Every structure is written in C-alpha cells, then in structure tokens.
Amino acid sequence: MNELKNLMNGRVLVPGDEGFDEARKPWNLAVDQPVRAVVEVADADDVAAAIGYARLHGLAVTAQPSGHGPSGNAEGTILLRTHGLGGVEIGDGVARVGAGVKWGEVLAAASPLGLTGLAGSSPVVSVVGYTLGGGLSWFSRKYGFAADTVRAFEAVDAEGTRIRVTADQDPELFWALRGGGGDFAIVTTMEFELRPAPSLYGGRIMWPIERASEVLDAFREVTLSAPDELTVWFDLLQIPGGPGFVMIDCTYLGRNPGGLLRPFDLVGGAVSDNRRLLPVAELGSICDEPTNPSPGTSRCELLTELDDQVAAVLLSEPIDPLISVQIRHLSGALSSPADGGGAAGHLDEPYLIYAFGQPSEATEERLGRLGKALVPFSSGRKPYTMLHGGEQAAAAFPHESLTRLRALKRARDPHGVIRANFPVLA
Numbered sequence: 001m002n003e004l005k006n007l008m009n010g011r012v013l014v015p016g017d018e019g020f021d022e023a024r025k026p027w028n029l030a031v032d033q034p035v036r037a038v039v040e041v042a043d044a045d046d047v048a049a050a051i052g053y054a055r056l057h058g059l060a061v062t063a064q065p066s067g068h069g070p071s072g073n074a075e076g077t078i079l080l081r082t083h084g085l086g087g088v089e090i091g092d093g094v095a096r097v098g099a100g101v102k103w104g105e106v107l108a109a110a111s112p113l114g115l116t117g118l119a120g121s122s123p124v125v126s127v128v129g130y131t132l133g134g135g136l137s138w139f140s141r142k143y144g145f146a147a148d149t150v151r152a153f154e155a156v157d158a159e160g161t162r163i164r165v166t167a168d169q170d171p172e173l174f175w176a177l178r179g180g181g182g183d184f185a186i187v188t189t190m191e192f193e194l195r196p197a198p199s200l201y202g203g204r205i206m207w208p209i210e211r212a213s214e215v216l217d218a219f220r221e222v223t224l225s226a227p228d229e230l231t232v233w234f235d236l237l238q239i240p241g242g243p244g245f246v247m248i249d250c251t252y253l254g255r256n257p258g259g260l261l262r263p264f265d266l267v268g269g270a271v272s273d274n275r276r277l278l279p280v281a282e283l284g285s286i287c288d289e290p291t292n293p294s295p296g297t298s299r300c301e302l303l304t305e306l307d308d309q310v311a312a313v314l315l316s317e318p319i320d321p322l323i324s325v326q327i328r329h330l331s332g333a334l335s336s337p338a339d340g341g342g343a344a345g346h347l348d349e350p351y352l353i354y355a356f357g358q359p360s361e362a363t364e365e366r367l368g369r370l371g372k373a374l375v376p377f378s379s380g381r382k383p384y385t386m387l388h389g390g391e392q393a394a395a396a397f398p399h400e401s402l403t404r405l406r407a408l409k410r411a412r413d414p415h416g417v418i419r420a421n422f423p424v425l426a
Contacts, residue, residue, distance in 0.1 A: 001037050007049040010042035010084060024079060026067030030295035030359040031389060033070065035062075035079040042084055044154070044162055044188040051186065051417060052160035054078055060419040063186045065100045065126035067293075069133070071421040072389045082128075085188055090115075094151060096191045099128045104284060111281035116197035118146035123284030124291045128190050133385035134179040134344035136352075138202075138251045138283060139195065141332030142228040145344040147178035149193040155185035158413035167340065172408055178342020180405045181384055181393060183420035184412060202251035202286050203275035209244030209319070211269055212236060216311055218263035219248065219327070223306075223350075228332040229253040230260055235326045238319035240358070249286050250275070298356040299367045300386035301378040302349035303327075313373045314353075321366055322357040343401055349379050354386060384422065393422040 005012040013020040014037045023038040036059065039050050047063075054061045063080040064070070085098035088109050095106055095117060104123030110116055118137035120130060135146025143149070153165040153174070163185065165174050176184050207215060219234040226232065235247040248264055250257075255277060278285070303310065306327070319325060331350045338346070355370055357363035384396040394402055405424045416425075 004037060004039070004050070004053050004078070007053060008039060008042070008046050010040045010046050012040075013038045023081065025293065026064065026070035027293045028067070028070055028296055029293050030297060031070040031072045033067075033072070033074040033079065035074050035077050038079045038081060040081045040084055044156060047080060047082075047156045047186050047188055048160045048162055050078055050080055051156055051158065055158075055160065055415065055417050058415075060417055061186065062419045062421070063099070063182060065129060066124070068125050068129060069385055069387070069421055070389075071387070073419065073421060073423065073426075077419055080186065082186075082188070090194070093194050094191055095194055096189065097127050099126065099188050099190070101127050103127055103130070104281075107283055108281045110194055111279045114196060114198040115194040116200075116280045116283075117192065117194055118143055118149060119283055121284070121287040122289045122291075128187050129182070130385060131190065131192070132177060132179070132182045132187065134383060136328075136383055136385065138231050139197075139253065140334050141226075141231050141330065142253055143195050144333040144338050145179060145342070146192070147342045147344045148338040149195070150178050150190060150342070151193060152191040153177055153185070153187050154189035155187045157185045158415070158417040173412070175342050176405055176408050179344025179384065180342070180397075180401075181420040181422060181424065183393075183405075183409055183418060183424050186418060197253060197280050199253070199255040199277065200251060200280055200283070201254060201257055201275065201277055202283075203249075203273070203278070204286055205248045205264055205270050205275065206272045207246050207267065207270050209236070209246055211267060212246040212315055213311070214267045215246045215248060215264070216315065218267055220306055220311075221263045222261065223329040226260065226329065230257060231329060233326055233328045235324060236314070236319050237324050238322060240323065244319055245271070251283070251286065295359050296356055297359045297363055297367065298354060298386070298388050299371050300352065300354045300382050300388070301371060301374050302347065302381050302383070303351040303353055303374070303377055304349055304379055305377055306351050310374070310377050313370070313377075321360060321362040322355055324354075324356045325370075326354045328352040328354070343397065343405060344384075345398060345401055347381075349381070352383070352386075387422050391422070392426050393420070393424045394426075396422070
C-alpha cells in the first residue's frame with residue numbers, strides 16, 4: 001500500500017497504522033469493516049487516484065463520510081472517507097455542497113434565507129449519502145424525495161474519470177444517482193434546489209407509555225386527513241433501565257397548524273410538550289437523536305395500512321428489549337412519481353415503521369417476531385437508506401427500476417470497482 005500512500009494528498013491508513021482501527025469504524029459500531037485501507041481524501045483528485053489504484057490491483061472502493069447506514073459489506077475494500085470534502089454555497093435557491101457536508105450545516109445556512117433542504121431527522125447525516133439513497137425528509141409529504149431536488153453531481157466514475165452528471169449530460173446516470181445508491185460513481189459535490197420554509201412549527205409531545213393506545217388512535221385520526229404541509233411521527237420509546245413513553249413528533253410548514261393537531265391535545269397526561277415556531281436550523285432538535293456513533297440494530301417495513309390489527313401488533317407486547325418503535329406518516333407527494341424523477345421513484349405505502357435496539361440475541365428475536373407479525377400489513381419494499389445488514393438493495397426498488405439499475409452497473413462498472421453499502425447486483 002505504499003504506492004497508494006504516495007498517490008494521495010490526504011492521509012492513508014492501513015492495518016497496523018496508529019488510528020486505523022478507529023478510522024475504519026462506521027457510525028453503527030455494531031458493524032465491523034475489515035477494509036484494506038482507509039483514505040481520508042483531500043479532494044476529487046484523491047478519489048480519482050484511489051479508483052485508479054483499485055482498478056489496477058483488482059480491488060474495490062467504497063465511500064463513507066461518517067458511515068451512516070453501513071451493511072458490513074466493506075470487507076477487502078479501500079474505504080474512502082469523504083468527510084474532508086466540505087463547503088456549502090447557496091445562491092438563487094440552489095445549494096452546492098461537498099460530499100462531507102452534513103445536513104445541520106445546510107440548514108444553518110438556508111434558515112436565515114427562509115429556505116430549507118429536504119432533511120431528515122438527524123443534523124449529522126451527510127447530505128450526499130442521504131440523497132443518493134433517496135432521502136426521506138420531514139418535508140417529503142410536501143416536496144417528495146430529496147433526490148428529486150438534485151440538479152447536478154460532480155463525481156468520479158469507475159474508470160477514475162472526473163465527470164459532471166446532469167439530466168442533459170448523462171441522463172441515465174443522473175437518474176440512477178437520485179435514489180439508486182452509491183454503486184455507480186463516487187460523488188464529490190452535489191447541487192440541489194432548496195424549498196421555501198419562511199415559517200416552521202414543530203416539536204414533540206410525550207406521555208407515559210400507558211397512554212399509547214389513545215395516542216395511536218389520535219395519530220391515525222390526524223394522519224387520515226393531514227395536509228401535505230403537516231408531517232407526524234408516532235414513537236414508542238423504552239429508556240434502557242427506565243420508564244417507557246409514547247411520543248408524537250411533528251412539523252408543519254407554516255406558522256400555526258390550527259386545529260390539525262387537536263386530537264393530541266385531547267389526550268390527557270402529557271409529561272412534556274415543546275411544540276413551537278422554530279428556525280429550520282433547529283430541525284434536528286425535534287427528535288434529538290444521538291450525535292455520536294453507537295452500536296445498534298434495526299428493521300424497517302413499509303405498511304399498506306394502519307388499522308386495528310396493526311395497532312394490536314404494536315401494542316400487544318412491551319417495547320423492551322427494543323428502544324424505539326416508530327411509525328412515520330408518508331403519502332402526499334411521496335405517493336406520486338415526480339416529473340423527471342430519479343431511481344427513488346415513489347411510495348404507494350402510507351406509513352413506515354422503524355424499530356431499533358441495542359444488538360443482542362433478544363433484540364434480534366424481537367425484531368424478527370415483529371417483522372413476521374407485520375407481514376400481512378407490509379409491502380415487502382424498504383427505503384434504501386433504511387436497509388440493514390443482511391438485506392439487499394433489491395428490496396428497495398420495483399422490478400423495473402432494479403433491472404435498469406443493474407444494467408447500468410454492468411455497463412459502467414463491469415469489474416465492480418465501486419461498491420455501495422448495498423450493491424444492486426447482490
């Protein structure tokens with residue numbers, strides 16, 4: 001690997017180097033990544049050089065800014081850490097970001113302008129990685145997938161060539177990169193449209209777990225007629241070694257949702273309620289997710305319905321040993337194909353369920369039992385960014401889209417030089 005080190009402007013770490021074991025860890029510390037080397041790329045030239053080296057030596061590269069959504073599929077690869085590719089520029093309602101930029105940075109820059117990107121729940125997730133997988137946002141009910149806001153990518157292809165990818169310059173690759181994952185090129189910069197958010201209302205209401213049935217009934221009532229500007233998530237939370245809670249997280253693109261959330265106000269016994277007008281820059285404070293790496297295991301399903309039978313499945317057992325069981329309301333713009341949309345496509349399912357816990361035999365058994373119980377009410381499809389180890393990219397796409405993605409992969413990267421967390425050919 002000395003030759004690789006000589007090619008790079010950034011730092012290269014190999015087994016035995018001080019800091020290698022720390023550098024190869026993904027965000028989910030339960031996932032092992034026995035890679036051949038870690039390259040902390042300094043610029044796009046480093047990416048091109050690393051791909052050229054991998055091609056010459058019959059190796060593969062995989063890219064991770066911080067390693068959210070790892071699959072355990074990185075064995076033997078050269079891991080490109082792209083967190084050093086920073087920079088946020090905003091002009092005429094369009095943001096240009098480097099591959100290492102996190103959502104919190106974009107929201108901080110866009111918020112004073114009355115704009116927002118289509119961010120998710122965490123401010124520390126990378127904008128590019130999230131968008132390559134589609135990007136399910138707080139605002140996707142109004143505006144669709146984050147991937148469909150992209151105007152251009154700057155990337156390095158499997159031959160080590162620096163390319164610019166747009167609808168005009170390379171329509172097939174442009175389609176694939178907008179939701180098809182990172183299997184087709186290593187993106188170094190991305191340009192995407194921002195959306196208006198002059199006012200944002202949101203926050204969390206929390207009750208003791210004993211109120212779960214009432215809160216779920218209210219959630220079903222609210223989401224049956226919610227306008228696209230309103231997004232509501234239901235969450236069962238079990239604090240390890242502590243009490244259980246039921247929570248509602250919400251955002252509303254406007255100053256006041258009026259009576260839209262009244263069914264929750266009629267549920268008594270709330271222990272906290274911080275709903276308020278808030279700057280877009282504080283979007284991540286709603287869920288207040290951990291901002292440091294930790295171990296975890298999860299399962300996601302897309303629900304075709306949320307009726308009394310599903311409610312019984314969710315509430316018939318204690319949350320423990322899981323930490324969280326969350327239901328997100330989808331529908332709205334997500335349910336219709338976007339004009340000129342990308343590989344993310346659209347979602348027919350009105351709800352998403354995401355269950356999470358600390359890795360253990362009991363947790364895996366509980367996740368499996370929950371998934372099995374939900375089979376009659378789930379479609380079998382899963383959002384790309386919510387796949388977990390052991391699952392395959394095929395679960396994230398309709399057959400026609402998967403066939404198209406696989407054909408592009410074979411044509412553009414026949415030797416498998418670039419490896420996504422979830423490869424489309426697996």
